[in-house]
Amino acid sequence: MTKYTMHTMDIPILGRTNYNRTVKNLYGYHRSVLTVLLLLIVLLFTTVPCTAQNFKILQNDAVQKAFNLPGNSISAIRTDGSSIWIGTATGLCKSTNGGNTFIDFSNSPGIGKGGVSALEIHNGEIWVAASYDTTVFGELLSAGSGLSWSNDGGITWHHINQPVDPNDEAHLGYTPTTTNIQNITFDIAFTGNTIWIASFGGGLRKSTDHGATWVVVPPDEFPFNAFGRLNHRAFAVISAQNGLWVGTAQGINKSTDGGQTWTHYTAQNGSGITGNFVTALAEQIVSSEDIIWSATWKAGDENEFYGISKSSNGGFTWETMLHGEFAHNFGFHSNEVYVATDNGLYKSPNKGAAWGILPYIIAQSGERILTTIYYDVQYDAGTLWVGTDDGLCKTTNNGVSWDVFRTFPPPGIAGEPETYAYPNPFSPLRHNRMGESGYVRIQYSLTVNAEVTIDIFDFGMNPVKTIASGIWRTSGSHSELWDGTNNRGTIVANGVYFYRLQRSGHKTVWGKIIVLN
Numbered sequence: 001m002t003k004y005t006m007h008t009m010d011i012p013i014l015g016r017t018n019y020n021r022t023v024k025n026l027y028g029y030h031r032s033v034l035t036v037l038l039l040l041i042v043l044l045f046t047t048v049p050c051t052a053q054n055f056k057i058l059q060n061d062a063v064q065k066a067f068n069l070p071g072n073s074i075s076a077i078r079t080d081g082s083s084i085w086i087g088t089a090t091g092l093c094k095s096t097n098g099g100n101t102f103i104d105f106s107n108s109p110g111i112g113k114g115g116v117s118a119l120e121i122h123n124g125e126i127w128v129a130a131s132y133d134t135t136v137f138g139e140l141l142s143a144g145s146g147l148s149w150s151n152d153g154g155i156t157w158h159h160i161n162q163p164v165d166p167n168d169e170a171h172l173g174y175t176p177t178t179t180n181i182q183n184i185t186f187d188i189a190f191t192g193n194t195i196w197i198a199s200f201g202g203g204l205r206k207s208t209d210h211g212a213t214w215v216v217v218p219p220d221e222f223p224f225n226a227f228g229r230l231n232h233r234a235f236a237v238i239s240a241q242n243g244l245w246v247g248t249a250q251g252i253n254k255s256t257d258g259g260q261t262w263t264h265y266t267a268q269n270g271s272g273i274t275g276n277f278v279t280a281l282a283e284q285i286v287s288s289e290d291i292i293w294s295a296t297w298k299a300g301d302e303n304e305f306y307g308i309s310k311s312s313n314g315g316f317t318w319e320t321m322l323h324g325e326f327a328h329n330f331g332f333h334s335n336e337v338y339v340a341t342d343n344g345l346y347k348s349p350n351k352g353a354a355w356g357i358l359p360y361i362i363a364q365s366g367e368r369i370l371t372t373i374y375y376d377v378q379y380d381a382g383t384l385w386v387g388t389d390d391g392l393c394k395t396t397n398n399g400v401s402w403d404v405f406r407t408f409p410p411p412g413i414a415g416e417p418e419t420y421a422y423p424n425p426f427s428p429l430r431h432n433r434m435g436e437s438g439y440v441r442i443q444y445s446l447t448v449n450a451e452v453t454i455d456i457f458d459f460g461m462n463p464v465k466t467i468a469s470g471i472w473r474t475s476g477s478h479s480e481l482w483d484g485t486n487n488r489g490t491i492v493a494n495g496v497y498f499y500r501l502q503r504s505g506h507k508t509v510w511g512k513i514i515v516l517n
Contacts, residue, residue, distance in 0.1 A: 068102060068104075068407040068408075069086060069088055069093055069102055069104075069391075069392060069405055069406070069407040070088045070090045070091035070092070070093050070102075070104050070106040070407065071088035071089045071090030071091065071106075071115070071407060072088070072389070072390055072391045072406050072407055073088055073089035073090075073115075073375075073388075073389050073390075074086060074087070074088055074375060074376060074387030074388060074389075074391065074392050075087045075088060075089060075115065075116050075117070075119075075375050075376065075387065076116050076118070076119035076375075076376055076387065077119075077376045077377070077378045077385050077387050077392075078119050078120065078121050078126075078378070079121075079378060079380040079381075079385075080121045080124070080126070082096060083095065083096045083153070084098075084099070084380070084385060085119060085121070085126060086102070086387070086392060087115070087116025087117075087118075087119045087128065088106075088115060088116060089115040089116075090106055090115055091104065091105060091106020091107070091111070091115065091116065092104075092105040092106060092111060092116050092119070092128050092130075093105060093106070094153075094154060098383070098394070099392070099394060099403065099405050102405075103154065105154055105157075108154075108157060109157065110148050110150075110156070110157025110158065110159045111128070111130065111148050111157055111159070112128070112129065112130030112131075112144075112145035112146045112147070112148055112159065113130060113132045113145040114130045114131050114132025114133070114145050115130060115131065115132070116128055116129070116130055117129045117130060117131040117144070117184050117185055117186055118147075118185050118186055118187050118188045118197070119188075120187075120188040120189070120190070122190040123190075124151060125149050125150065125151045126149060126150045126151075126153075126154065127147060127148075127149045127188050127195075128147065128148050128149070129144065129146070129147045129148075129184075129185035129186075129188065129197070130144075130145045130146065130148070131143060131144050131145055131184040131185075132145055134181065136181055141181055141182055142181075142182060142184055143162075143180045143181050143182070143183070143184070144162035144180045144183045144184040144185055144199065144201075144202070145162060145180070146159060146160050146161045146162045146180075147159075147160045147162075147185060147188075147197070147211060148160070149210075149211070158211075160211040160212075161180075162180040162183055162185070162199075162202070163197070163199070163202055163205055163207075163214040164176075164177055164178055164179060164180060164183065164202065165177050165178055165216070166178070173223060174216065174218075174223040174224035174225060175223070175224060175225040175226070175227060175228070177201050177202050177203070177226055179201075181201070182200055182201040183199055183200065183201035183202040184199060184200050184201070185197045185198065185199045185202070186198055186199065186200065186234070186235045186236065187234075187235065187236045187237045187238075187281075188237070189237045189238050189239045189244070190239055191239045191244060191258065193208060194206050194207070194208050194258075195207045195208075195210070195211060196217075196237050196239070196244070197214075197237070198234035198235055198236055198237040198246060198247070199234060200226075200233050200234070200235065201226050201233070202216075202226070202234075203216055203217075203218065203224055203226050203232045203233065203234050204216070204217045204218065204219055204232075204234045204237065204246055204259075205217060206259065217259040218231075218232055219231060219232075219234070219246045219248065219253035219255070219259075219262050219264070220232075220253065220262055220264060221262075229250075230248065230249040230250035230276070230299075231248045231249070231250040231251065231253070231264070232248065233248055233249040233250075234246055234247070234248050235247050235248065235249070235277075235278060235279050235280075236278055236279060236280050236281040236294075236295075237281070238281045238282065238283055240283040240290070240292060241283070241285065241290050242254075242256070242290055242292075242314045243255055243256040243314070244256075244258070244259060245281050245283075245292060246281075247278025247279065247280065247281050247294060247295075248278060249276065249277055249278075249299065250266060250276050250299070251264055251265050251266035251267070251271075251273065251276045251278060252264075252265040252266075252271075252273060252278055252281070252294055252296075252309075252315070253265070254314075254315050263315060265315055265318070267296075267299075267301060267303065267304045268301060268303075271315070271318055272309070272317060272318040272319075272320065273294065273296045273309040273318050273320065274296040274297075274298070274304065274305050274306065274307035274308070274309055274320045274323065275296045275297045275298040275299055275301075275304035275305060275306060275307070276296070276299040276300075276301070276304060277296070277297035277298065277299040278294055278295065278296055278297070279295045279297060279327070279328065280293075280294065280295035280327065280328060280329050280330065281293070281294050281295075282294075282329070282330035282332070284330075284332045284337065284351070286334060286335055286351065289312060289351075290312070290314070291310060291311070291312050291351065292310070292311045292314075292315065293308060293309075293310050293330050293337070294308065294309045294310075295308055295327035295328060295329070295330075295339075296308065296309045296320075297326065305323055305324065306323070306324055306325055306326055306327075307320050307321060307322050307323045307324065307325060307327070308320070308321055308322050308325070308327045308330075308339060310352055319352070321352055321355065322339060322341070322346060322355065325339075325341045325342070325343060325346070326341055326342035326343075327339050327340070327341050328340045328341060328342075328374065328375050328376065329375060329376045329377060330377070331376075331377035331378050331379050331384075332379065333379035333384075335349060335350055335351050336348065336349055336379070337351060337352055338377040338379070338384070339377075340374035340375055340376055340377045340386070340387070341374060342372065342373050342374075343357070343372050344357050344358060344360075344372045344374060345357065345358045345374050345377060345386055346358075358399050359399070360372075360434065361386070361388075361393050361402050361404065362402065363393075363401075363402050363403055363404035364401050364402070364403070365404070365474075365478065366473075366478065366480075367404040367406065367478075367479065368404075368434075368481065369388050369390050369391055369393060369404060370390050370432035370433075370434055370439050370441075370481075371388055371389045371390040371432070371433075371434070372434070373388060373389040373390075374386060374387065374388050374389075375387045375388065375389065382396055383395070383396050384396075384398070384399070390406070390432070391404050391405055391406035392404070392405040392406075393405070408422070408443055408477070408479075410445060410477055411443050411444050411445040411477065412445050413445075417509075417511070418444065418445070418501075418509045419442065419443060419444040419501050419509050419511045420442075420443055420511060421440050421441065421442050421443070421482075421499070421511055421512075421513045422440070422441055422443065423440065424440065424512075424513055424514060425514040425515070425516040426438075426440040426484065426513055426514065426515055426516070427484075427515070427516055427517050428440075428483060428484030428485070428491050428492075428515070428517065429491070429517050430517075437483040437484075437485075438483065438484060439481045439482065439483055439484075440481070440482050440484065440513060441479040441480070441481060442454060442467075442479060442480045442481070442482065442499060442501070442511065442513075443477065443478075443479045444477070444478060444479070444480075444501055444503070444509075445476065445477045445478070446473055446474070446475045446476060446478065446503060446506065447475060447505075447506065448475050448505050449472070449473070449474050449475055450472075450473060450475075450503040450504045450505050450506060451470045451471065451472055451473075451503070451504045452468050452470070452471050452472075452473050452478070452480070452501070452502070452503050452504075453466070453468055453469050453470055453471075453501075453502040454466070454467050454468040454480055454499055454500065454501050454502075455467075455499065455500045455502075456482060456497055456498070456499050456513075457497065457498045457499070457500070458492070458495065458497055458498075459495055459496045459497070459498075461498070463487075464486050464487070464492060464497065465482070465485065465486050465487050466487075467480055467481065467482045467499075468480045482499075482513070484515060491517070492515055493515070494515055494516055494517055495514075495515060496512060496513075496514055496515075497512070497513045497514075497515060498510055498511070498512055498513075499511050499512075499513060
């Protein structure tokens, strides 16, 4: 996470690997006694070396992929003036030409295993944290795979293992976190030469030697104990003009002396925030006004609720808005505020006084974003970038028109069929739900501009529905949508269906879709 000014328009980052599952599972996890006991067993019997030498410098051999991202679930967006950096559920990439091409770092030496859980840029250095899924005692859990940083645009990466403690509670004076299991870094911030990270199992930590060693900094007066104290399970951290702010599973914390003393804000102590589970923090600076924004989710108290909380006076009082919304991240442009939520992208033109929600995103090419789950948003140099669970989007005209970037195997290239459908098998009741409908994409490519017709047939070759009839498409890759219904608007029965793709100037090809509700 970072702070924002009218001039730089930096955007906050709370990157995640499969955010919707990981963070919401942890949201439930911090209230689950059985899972806490399981993690305690993991910590006792699973250790990760914690020497200061867990540090590697590796040369990158990133591959430039035309148009394609590493993945379609976009967890984090950052810009450094010349490039846009994108964190996805399957890795990191950047574009230096507005999204025309992407350089994929997901398999580069020095980048942690898994998807991006945090992303930050500071003084020309790119910092990224990653996480992956693993099975422990038969339960699927997430694990931190460490941090990586580069000061040459990604040519060389320096890797740091996930920070952990030695298994020596007597010497440390606090309950150690000795494993990377459920120890995931969700945010990164900087105060001068000090690096701060917010991790679920690892808590708030800082390093003054570029990540060679780390010190635990509990955001209160108690010895660190991620098991016994919800306020030690950290999710968000920003370095703002008015102090260091940390979001945890038990509220918001502020320090004005580098973490020596703290002020604690909760839904119960009269602060006025909506809930104690704090998943994002951001700073908006407009003229002389310094505003702190927070995504505050309902935790254990029945009087809490989901929403966002805002303070314009350093935390002295808080306003709440967007009640009931699962907010993930914030973006700013002067007085404008953008909030990425589970229900889409909200915008306020006047620092939160009034709100509207942007319409569903449909690209000029006809490509649609088939989700309402938005994870991140950034305004930079006249362009609004939006990260969703179904691709990356950008607009240069306030949403009048959009460009959509998604990754998929190019049809008819490198052994791929000329057309295919995904997801396949397809469930209209579960996949790509938008409103009351679910969708399957039928992907194809054109060597020249053409009229396209697609007809659906059942297993007996009886016509079911025509989903495209003589529509004009330009050369390149395209997809059309089927909602799993017949010409009467009824969802079809489970079974095998065929589709016929006719393209003027091209041969006719067939594909197969399995419907399974």
